[in-house]
Amino acid sequence: MERVTVNLRDRSYPIYIGANVLPEVGSLARPFGLSGRGTLITNPVVGQLYGQQALSAFEQTGIALTLLEVPDGEEFKSLKIAAALYERLLPLGLDRRSPIIALGGGVVGDLAGYVAATFMRGLPLIQIPTSLLAQVDSSVGGKVGVNLPQAKNMVGAFYQPCLVLSDVSLLGTLPPPEFRAGLAEVVKYGVIADKPFFEWLEENVAAILEGREEALIHVVRTSCRIKAAIVEQDEKDEGTRGVLNFGHTVGHALEAATGYGVFRHGEAVAIGMVAAARISCQVGLCSEEVPARLRALLQRIGLPTALKIQPKQLKETIGYDKKIKNNMSYFVLTKDLGSVTVAPVFDPLETLEGLSAT
Ligand SMILES: NC(=O)c1ccc[n+]([C@@H]2O[C@H](COP(=O)([O-])OP(=O)(O)OC[C@H]3O[C@@H](n4cnc5c(N)ncnc54)[C@H](O)[C@@H]3O)[C@@H](O)[C@H]2O)c1
Incomplete structure (x- = not known):
């Protein structure tokens, strides 16, 4: 597996890159002191393809994730969907070390990242980008956010993940x-x-x-x-x-x-x-x-x-x-x-x- 580090002092993080590496994400997340309960945010298309693999990878390291789906499409990268996610996170009894895992393209990554940056004033974020754009661009650099009807990416934050895992094998199903x-x-x-x-x-x-x-x-x-x-x-x-x-x-x-x-x-x-x-x-x-x-x-x-x-x-x-x-x-x-x-x-x-x- 290849590793690229984003050096940002106390916000530094590794990007792991390889083929067929999704099953390893749980063990790669071990050093981050995450609690045993977290959330996986994805959409129905990506969730159907890779949701189970991602859930199992974390389960093996003692992290039970609740899978939350958002509809597929740029129009759902919105404050309305972010608010709906907050409502669904509330009853899960999360704590400050409960991770949010973003599994999907740039839309899911930006939206789930924004929710991670803001819910309980910030939860650990792990990006598992599944589109090429997300692997080479949107999962790296910490820009997270949602669109307003009048303008794209108008509301957001700089919020670095603690880990990015890019499995290029997932690109095989990308249109x-x-x-x-x-x-x-x-x-x-x-x-x-x-x-x-x-x-x-x-x-x-x-x-x-x-x-x-x-x-x-x-x-x-x-x-x-x-x-x-x-x-x-x-x-x-x-x-x-x-x-x-x-x-x-x-x-x-x-x-x-x-x-x-x-x-x-x-x-x-x-x-x-x-x-x-x-x-x-x-x-x-x-x-x-x-x-x-x-x-x-x-x-x-x-x-x-x-x-x-x-x-x-x-x-x-x-x-x-x-x-x-x-x-x-x-x-x-x-x-x-x-x-x-x-x-x-x-x-x-x-x-x-x-x-x-x-
Ligand atoms: N945060 C940043 O720095 C940054 C940088 C560039 C772009 N972006 C944002 O990224 C978004 C675009 O991201 P995108 O191009 O990934 O679009 P997307 O997230 O909409 O994904 C494109 C389509 O591919 C599907 N898909 C994703 N992975 C798949 C896979 N492995 N197999 C099958 N289908 C798959 C998705 O469900 C979707 O239908 C925009 O909202 C843009 O603003 C953010």
Whole structure:
């Protein structure tokens, strides 16, 4: 089993990565002094597939978990569902060392993490991410939260888990479009921080898409290492963590402008990354090779890369981001593959408009 540590002083934690490692999660949790009663939060799809295995893994180490299901879907990452979970936790007689285990994709992880951060002012959280996006991104870094009807991820906390276990074998049941969407974030890590990893992805796309476990372990381990290093420098997202938003300014705007549900988040990010790389060329930061190689890799993965709508249709949504500062759109721009910088772009839609014909 591979181990990546997120070093955050007293909030440090290990991420264990391997194939067929779910049965080991109970023994991995032993050092954390958890009490014998806790909760497993999942959804019906993931619960049906892996709920029993996860329950047994904890049972073997003397931790009895109550399984609580939330409906499957982004719309259920809400305060209403969080409140329903509090109601169901109340009669269970939990104590301050009772763990909450999040078994699922990013929706379950964010929601269960938010409940863990807030119920009884904080219970130990264990993340068992089951989607690629959750294994490479959302389970790492401590952002937990729920959506408001008007805005995604508007209510939440920074709350680090005590342990993350990523079993790449669980990805075998993930619907292929979800798998591809998760790969957008993986490609992002190569672009923002690690050119050799980007090149490795170019060479190993086929093995990854075939689901070869060695390749998947390398993908998850490298992604977690990169994200951990960034989070370690800026846990609360006050500066350098912003580089993780590469591709997200246009991506979020596109998701919002098309009313969510048209594009998966990873698909919108793929389009946003190509747009950001093209803007980077336009302002003279990088060569044409960068967007060209990025686009080619994303297309081989099966992700969209063209904006598909007129840039001016993003006018209303491009600024609607809680990370906006001084009314300017800040973009993460590429200097080269593996190297980015954050800079304000005064007229990003105009720039995109100029590029849309090419
Ligand atoms: N906290 C963070 O830092 C962070 C970062 C990125 C994204 N997010 C959040 O993550 C969420 C998206 O996560 P997601 O892409 O995992 O979506 P998701 O949780 O909705 O999962 C996608 C679909 O795959 C199913 N699924 C998950 N694992 C499966 C498996 N092993 N086999 C079969 N089906 C499986 C789910 O039931 C769901 O239908 C968004 O809410 C986003 O805001 C959070």
